[in-house]
Amino acid sequence: MAKGYRPVRRDQPFLLPPDMREWLPEDHPVWLVIEAVGDHLDTSALHALRHTGGPGTAGYDPDMLVSLLMWAYANGVTSSRRIEQRCVTDVAFRVVCGGNFPDHVTVARFRAALPGVVERLFAEVLVLCAKLGMGKLGVVTLDGTKIAASASKAANRTEEALRKLAAETVAAHAATDAAEDELFGEGRRGDEVPADAVNPATRDERIARALAELEAERQAGEAGREAQARAYLGAVESGEPPAGPPPAAAAVAAAQLRLDRAVAEQQAKVAAWQAQRAAEDAAGIKRKPGGRKPFPPQAHAGVAKARAALERAKARAAEAERKAAAKTEPGPVRNITDPDSRLMPLRGGGFLQGYNPQNVVSEDTLIIATELTQDTTDTEWFEPMLRAAEDAAALITAHHPAPPSGGTAASEDGIGLFLADAGYCSEHNLTTAGPDRLIATGKHRDLEHAAVGAGTGPHGHGEATVAMAARLATPEGITAYRQRGHIAETPHGHLKHNMRFRQLSVRGKPKASAEWRFACTVHNLVKAITTGHLTHQALTALAS
Numbered sequence: 001m002a003k004g005y006r007p008v009r010r011d012q013p014f015l016l017p018p019d020m021r022e023w024l025p026e027d028h029p030v031w032l033v034i035e036a037v038g039d040h041l042d043t044s045a046l047h048a049l050r051h052t053g054g055p056g057t058a059g060y061d062p063d064m065l066v067s068l069l070m071w072a073y074a075n076g077v078t079s080s081r082r083i084e085q086r087c088v089t090d091v092a093f094r095v096v097c098g099g100n101f102p103d104h105v106t107v108a109r110f111r112a113a114l115p116g117v118v119e120r121l122f123a124e125v126l127v128l129c130a131k132l133g134m135g136k137l138g139v140v141t142l143d144g145t146k147i148a149a150s151a152s153k154a155a156n157r158t159e160e161a162l163r164k165l166a167a168e169t170v171a172a173h174a175a176t177d178a179a180e181d182e183l184f185g186e187g188r189r190g191d192e193v194p195a196d197a198v199n200p201a202t203r204d205e206r207i208a209r210a211l212a213e214l215e216a217e218r219q220a221g222e223a224g225r226e227a228q229a230r231a232y233l234g235a236v237e238s239g240e241p242p243a244g245p246p247p248a249a250a251a252v253a254a255a256q257l258r259l260d261r262a263v264a265e266q267q268a269k270v271a272a273w274q275a276q277r278a279a280e281d282a283a284g285i286k287r288k289p290g291g292r293k294p295f296p297p298q299a300h301a302g303v304a305k306a307r308a309a310l311e312r313a314k315a316r317a318a319e320a321e322r323k324a325a326a327k328t329e330p331g332p333v334r335n336i337t338d339p340d341s342r343l344m345p346l347r348g349g350g351f352l353q354g355y356n357p358q359n360v361v362s363e364d365t366l367i368i369a370t371e372l373t374q375d376t377t378d379t380e381w382f383e384p385m386l387r388a389a390e391d392a393a394a395l396i397t398a399h400h401p402a403p404p405s406g407g408t409a410a411s412e413d414g415i416g417l418f419l420a421d422a423g424y425c426s427e428h429n430l431t432t433a434g435p436d437r438l439i440a441t442g443k444h445r446d447l448e449h450a451a452v453g454a455g456t457g458p459h460g461h462g463e464a465t466v467a468m469a470a471r472l473a474t475p476e477g478i479t480a481y482r483q484r485g486h487i488a489e490t491p492h493g494h495l496k497h498n499m500r501f502r503q504l505s506v507r508g509k510p511k512a513s514a515e516w517r518f519a520c521t522v523h524n525l526v527k528a529i530t531t532g533h534l535t536h537q538a539l540t541a542l543a544s
Helices: 018-022 029-040 042-047 062-074 080-089 089-095 104-112 119-130 159-184 204-236 248-283 301-326 379-399 427-431 444-453 463-472 475-481 483-498 507-531 535-544
Strands: 137-143 155-159 332-334 342-345 352-360 367-373 417-420 437-439
Touching: 029 062, 029 119, 029 507, 029 535, 042 062, 062 089, 062 104, 062 507, 080 089, 080 104, 080 301, 104 119, 104 507, 119 379, 119 417, 119 444, 119 507, 137 379, 137 483, 159 204, 204 248, 204 444, 248 301, 332 427, 342 463, 352 483, 352 507, 367 379, 367 507, 379 417, 379 427, 417 475, 417 483, 427 463, 437 463, 437 475, 444 463, 463 475
Parallel strands: 137 417, 417 437
Antiparallel strands: 137 352, 155 332, 342 352, 352 367
16 A cells, blocks of 8 residues: 655655545555555655745645645546535545645645646656556657637737727726825825735736737737748849749739839830841841831730739739728737637637647557647647657657567657648658658548549649658558547547546646646546556556
């Protein structure tokens, strides 16, 4: 049985009360959580934060609090007040607390300290799973999911609305200051609060931050479009424009440049012909018949074509302006409750106020790498998650148990095949260095239909995309890619359905990232328990 938690003096083990060990059977999973945390995870970083001296009572044992949070999240309890209540009413919670009754403030403060230590905790659990023989790396998948933020869509505001709120705030503060100066005297309010009791994350500050982010995003977008337009126009002037349509901001100017060049070239031809004729007449040279005079610019077909292209560009620009003026949908928005969260489009339609976590999952559905992102799309996260997966694979392989005599080590060559859906498809992601991969170039059912029908894959794409589409159309590609769904989606289903972790309970990306990573840590620990890898006998063998 687990030796339990330790008191302030680390050399004196603190055992659970003897009668408490009779409350639950020995095979109850809560004992495995307690034993795994207390004896096999390095929680020294959390112990360093513990209050052990000076005035006041010593802080609760961090091992107990980690076990409590893990057990709570595994059972779908994320509210600190609900955790406090369950510590009194639920037998398993009372056992994991070891007879202590931490209140919700203690739980919330302890969870607030996770951003600095949760990455190490995630790695510790991953190493424990690897030592137990988990972490199959033959087929590894990458997939994103959407998780709701602790904020409402109704709290989103456009830049114009944020400016209005900020102006109203300034006016309200000015009026309040004037009234208090008149009542209490200048510089005094009459009920001053100590500086350390003031909450810095005020609504006014969130509004100011959201407004600043929107302004910065708009300015960066405008600067990027202007730079792209300048680069394109420079290429047109040099006579080497890039392939493809021009940027919208440069379309009219580029068409005008092409027209001016066509007119100048034709005028030069006409002037050269006239100069040649004048020179021949002055020299008395008899001209041979033929030698048609070049058309003037206004009658030349090339100039007419360039002029028509300019008119079309102007018409498209005018239509774009008309649509922009008639647009009723709001532009970019920021949330004044959690400015780091974003409106995430959902597959079935609609939007979710939240984040877009990226998970790399092993063949036995362990989450081996994870990252909480603000991006609404997945493409840019393929390479960072691939690198994180390679690091995790090296960590897992290094801690896998030694193979039996005459056998070979599992996953000795790292990741075998890396699978991702069409949201990650790009020429860069298909060609970047790393393990063998299959990235869908479209919906998988369409790819399978193309394999048995007349389809030939995507058109107008790069060579790597066309080659990948051809590979996915083969029987081997179809069979291999079919593994992606159940591997990638199983952890998401477990987190959201079994653990009921559908919404974050903290705000701001650092805290939200820590909570998401902690939930993934709990998923891995629960997976080890439910698959029978993490047992009392296995932990005892590791400790020996």
